[in-house]
Amino acid sequence: MDINYFPGRIRLRDAVLKDDDIRAAALAVAEKITHCTSYSYNPKTGSVLIEYDAATVDENKLLPLKNLVMKLRSKVLFYTPRNKNAVLETIAEIAGAVDTAL
Numbered sequence: 001m002d003i004n005y006f007p008g009r010i011r012l013r014d015a016v017l018k019d020d021d022i023r024a025a026a027l028a029v030a031e032k033i034t035h036c037t038s039y040s041y042n043p044k045t046g047s048v049l050i051e052y053d054a055a056t057v058d059e060n061k062l063l064p065l066k067n068l069v070m071k072l073r074s075k076v077l078f079y080t081p082r083n084k085n086a087v088l089e090t091i092a093e094i095a096g097a098v099d100t101a102l
Contacts, residue, residue: 001076007054010034016079016087017046025091032098033057061101068094 001014010030017023023041027048030036034052041048072090079087 001073008052010050011047013045013047014076015046016076017048022087025088029091029095029098065094065097068097
């Protein structure tokens with residue numbers, strides 16, 4: 001998964017985001033973290049652009065999520081519809097960690 005970050009904007013790009021369930025779960029976590037003001041989705045590239053008010057996000061609280069994000073990245077790298085549930089479970093783990101961190 002390609003992740004580009006600039007305060008106030010995060011772009012996620014990967015074919016796995018073309019899956020409606022995975023994209024919805026990922027966006028729900030992003031909403032918890034950023035309280036996004038808007039997002040856009042490009043179905044051709046599997047790219048999601050999330051825009052938010054950078055002043056409302058304490059980036060220091062997000063550092064503990066790094067290991068879970070790396071775990072997710074390894075599952076996404078080998079994504080097939082067969083491991084969709086494993087990807088969704090890892091996103092759910094991240095959501096739980098976000099609830100704890102914030």
